[in-house]
Amino acid sequence: MPRGYPADHPRAGLLRHRGITATRRWPPSRWLGDPAARDLIVQTWEQAACLSQWLRTHVRIGDR
Incomplete structure (x- = not known):
């Protein structure tokens, strides 16, 4: 699991x-x-581009 997420996260x-x-x-x-x-x-x-935009909006990348 990525850091910061509980092991039992629904996703x-x-x-x-x-x-x-x-x-x-x-x-x-x-x-x-x-x-x-x-x-x-x-x-x-x-x-x-729609996928790229969704990822920029909803996905946390590292410490950025």
């Missing part, structure tokens, strides 16, 4: 995780070499 299972990853998979294809691939990748980063 103990989740609090034990040390990281989180957002992923998206595309099958290998020729479109990856196309300039339009950039737009798809940027769109994916923008979609992940």
Whole structure:
């Protein structure tokens, strides 16, 4: 458990995780070499921004 949380915390299972990853998979294809691939990748980063914002708001990181 992270410091400062009781061992019987209701979210103990989740609090034990040390990281989180957002992923998206595309099958290998020729479109990856196309300039339009950039737009798809940027769109994916923008979609992940909601997760990043939620984490900044709700997750305490170390002593920061």
